[in-house]
Amino acid sequence: xxxxxxxxxxxxxxxxxxxxxxxxxxxxxxxxxxxxxxxxxxxxxxxxxxxxxxxxxxxxxxxxxxxxxxxxxxxxxxxxxxxxxxxxxxxxxxxxxxxxxxxxxxxxxxxxxxxxxxxxxxxxxxxxxxxxxxxxxxxxxxxxxxxxxxxxxxxxxxxxxxxxxxxxxxxxxxxxxxxxxxxxxxxxxxxxxxxxxxxxxxxxxxxxxxxxxxxxxxxxxxxxxxxxxxxxxxxxxxxxxxxxxxxxxxxxxxxxxxxxxxxxxxxxxxxxxxxxxxxxx
Amino acid sequence: xxxxxxxxxxxxxxxxxxxxxxxxxxxxxxxxxxxxxxxxxxxxxxxxxxxxxxxxxxxxxxxxxxxxxxxxxxxxxxxxxxxxxxxxxxxxxxxxxxxxxxxxxxxxxxxxxxxxxxxxxxxxxxxxxxxxxxxxxxxxxxxxxxxxxxxxxxxxxxxxxxxxxxxxxxxxxxxxxxxxxxxxxxxxxxxxxxxxxxxxxxxxxxxxxxxxxxxxxxxxxxxxxxxxxxxxxxxxxxxxxxxxxxxxxxxxxxxxxxxxxxxxxxxxxxxxxxxxxxxxxxxxxxxxxxxxxxxxxxxxxxxxxxxx
Numbered sequence: 001x002x003x004x005x006x007x008x009x010x011x012x013x014x015x016x017x018x019x020x021x022x023x024x025x026x027x028x029x030x031x032x033x034x035x036x037x038x039x040x041x042x043x044x045x046x047x048x049x050x051x052x053x054x055x056x057x058x059x060x061x062x063x064x065x066x067x068x069x070x071x072x073x074x075x076x077x078x079x080x081x082x083x084x085x086x087x088x089x090x091x092x093x094x095x096x097x098x099x100x101x102x103x104x105x106x107x108x109x110x111x112x113x114x115x116x117x118x119x120x121x122x123x124x125x126x127x128x129x130x131x132x133x134x135x136x137x138x139x140x141x142x143x144x145x146x147x148x149x150x151x152x153x154x155x156x157x158x159x160x161x162x163x164x165x166x167x168x169x170x171x172x173x174x175x176x177x178x179x180x181x182x183x184x185x186x187x188x189x190x191x192x193x194x195x196x197x198x199x200x201x202x203x204x205x206x207x208x209x210x211x212x213x214x215x216x217x218x219x220x221x222x223x224x225x226x227x228x229x230x231x232x233x234x235x236x237x238x239x240x241x242x243x244x245x246x247x248x249x250x251x252x253x254x255x256x257x258x259x260x261x262x263x264x265x266x267x268x269x270x271x272x273x274x275x276x277x278x279x280x281x
Numbered sequence: 282x283x284x285x286x287x288x289x290x291x292x293x294x295x296x297x298x299x300x301x302x303x304x305x306x307x308x309x310x311x312x313x314x315x316x317x318x319x320x321x322x323x324x325x326x327x328x329x330x331x332x333x334x335x336x337x338x339x340x341x342x343x344x345x346x347x348x349x350x351x352x353x354x355x356x357x358x359x360x361x362x363x364x365x366x367x368x369x370x371x372x373x374x375x376x377x378x379x380x381x382x383x384x385x386x387x388x389x390x391x392x393x394x395x396x397x398x399x400x401x402x403x404x405x406x407x408x409x410x411x412x413x414x415x416x417x418x419x420x421x422x423x424x425x426x427x428x429x430x431x432x433x434x435x436x437x438x439x440x441x442x443x444x445x446x447x448x449x450x451x452x453x454x455x456x457x458x459x460x461x462x463x464x465x466x467x468x469x470x471x472x473x474x475x476x477x478x479x480x481x482x483x484x485x486x487x488x489x490x491x492x493x494x495x496x497x498x499x500x501x502x503x504x505x506x507x508x509x510x511x512x513x514x515x516x517x518x519x520x521x522x523x524x525x526x527x528x529x530x531x532x533x534x535x536x537x538x539x540x541x542x543x544x545x546x547x548x549x550x551x552x553x554x555x556x557x558x559x560x561x562x563x564x565x566x567x568x569x570x571x572x573x574x575x576x577x578x579x580x581x582x583x584x585x586x587x588x589x
Contacts, residue, residue: 012394016392020390020395024404030416031419034415037422047428049433050433091318091319094316094318095315095318099312099316102308103312104303104313112316112320115323121571121575122571123523125548126330127326129337154326157319216412216529235415236414236530246425253418260410260411263410264403268403268406272470275470276470276474
């Protein structure tokens with residue numbers, strides 16, 4: 001051991017803490033700032049010295065947001081996100097099972113998996129014009145169901161891609177043992193496989209929910225009235241042009257942030273697994 | 282040898298025959314049936330619009346056939362070329378800075394000096410879950426020329442105010458930083474996960490050799506991280522080239538047309554200027570580039586997965 005080892009360790013430790021402190025500010029300050037701004041009054045917002053805490057917290061921003069129909073848009077977002085999550089998983093769970101666990105030969109399975117994987121990088125903007133014309137022609141423009149239909153393919157592809165790696169990590173013999181015990185494929189799936197993959201399933205479901213909750217492009221083009229507008233559209237519409245009433249858009253933004261941050265904190269362990277495509281255990 | 286393998290190769294049944302053959306085996310028939318709904322939904326969502334887009338791109342706004350007219354007009358439309366250039370420069374800036382930040386944070390959090398790693402991971406991945414529109418709006422508030430906290434901070438140290446999003450010289454970096462805020466956590470979490478998979482004996486043998494610090498990182502850590510890094514880089518680069526909500530939320534393409542991305546160009550021409558056929562030509566270019574990126578991407582992902 002070198003004599004100066006402990007001194008250099010102290011230096012390293014200080015550097016690490018400095019980096020972490022900066023990372024903490026960089027990550028959380030914008031979120032803190034939107035919440036604080038949502039509680040400020042017009043007068044406080046216009047002050048030349050921005051205060052780090054709302055001096056006299058008021059709910060004006062939230063009151064305006066309620067008047068402007070944001071709760072209805074939040075409800076619409078929940079409907080689209082829940083609908084998309086259910087349909088995507090209903091497609092992806094059997095799909096990924098079929099792809100990985102029934103002995104499909106590689107030369108068939110690989111191109112099918114790649115075709116679905118291609119949807120992960122396919123630009124959403126590329127389907128918007130034809131789908132817009134189709135939706136108008138079919139009379140399903142400006143409807144929540146249409147938003148679900150548009151969101152499902154991309155999210156089902158994501159779910160299938162992640163669940164595929166999850167299935168590949170579950171040992172084949174636990175299923176075979178169940179089959180020998182007299183289970184059918186379906187009861188073996190429900191009794192043995194489903195519990196084994198449940199954490200990953202939760203992760204994928206929450207991620208699909210959040211992706212859809214956040215989705216902006218389809219919502220912007222395929223909704224014009226409050227019955228189909230989602231929260232991101234409502235938020236974008238509250239950005240003040242010349243006046244300084246930023247508490248309104250901040251309040252709408254806070255409404256959108258709450259479930260996302262809560263889900264991240266509560267389900268962190270599961271989400272990391274889904275985000276890294278099953279790499280993190 | 283080649284004489285013998287040649288007839289074998291031609292006798293090899295094609296994919297379609299292979300599928301027909303699979304259909305005879307109950308288990309594999311079930312596999313195809315389970316996969317079919319996802320496959321149909323995903324493929325139709327890409328193929329139907331693609332066919333319509335090709336048809337539209339080849340005709341004028343009034344529906345007359347113009348061949349490659351829209352595409353040649355696109356090639357001479359400055360704002361399209363500028364949008365392309367902005368998109369590529371923007372994406373490159375975003376992924377490079379995000380990679381460096383994410384890698385740095387992954388190494389720091391992974392170090393022995395950091396307690397409560399789970400808590401740090403939870404905090405650091407939060408921006409990944411925040412929508413593009415909310416991120417754009419929050420940063421727009423912080424960038425605000427008169428009431429923004431950033432300009433207030435500058436004024437405290439006696440520097441002049443900056444119109445962060447209002448000048449084309451600063452808008453590029455200002456919008457880039459918003460996207461980096463959302464993108465760096467992805468590199469962090471991917472690389473942190475990859476660091477956990479490095480076998481510890483790699484470092485044990487290194488410390489015996491006396492290698493440490495920077496050299497250990499380049500000799501031992503980096504080779505393990507490289508495949509994950511490549512995947513994350515390509516995914517985030519492709520994601521950044523799609524930037525749309527962040528542009529609408531932060532700058533609406535401005536100042537002037539300084540922050541138009543490809544997606545924003547297509548949106549403006551198709552839905553504001555009502556030139557859907559011209560916009561379709563741009564979609565076609567984007568899809569072709571995506572196919573090229575896809576071929577490159579799955580080369581890497583697939584090689585990595587098979588090797589693992």
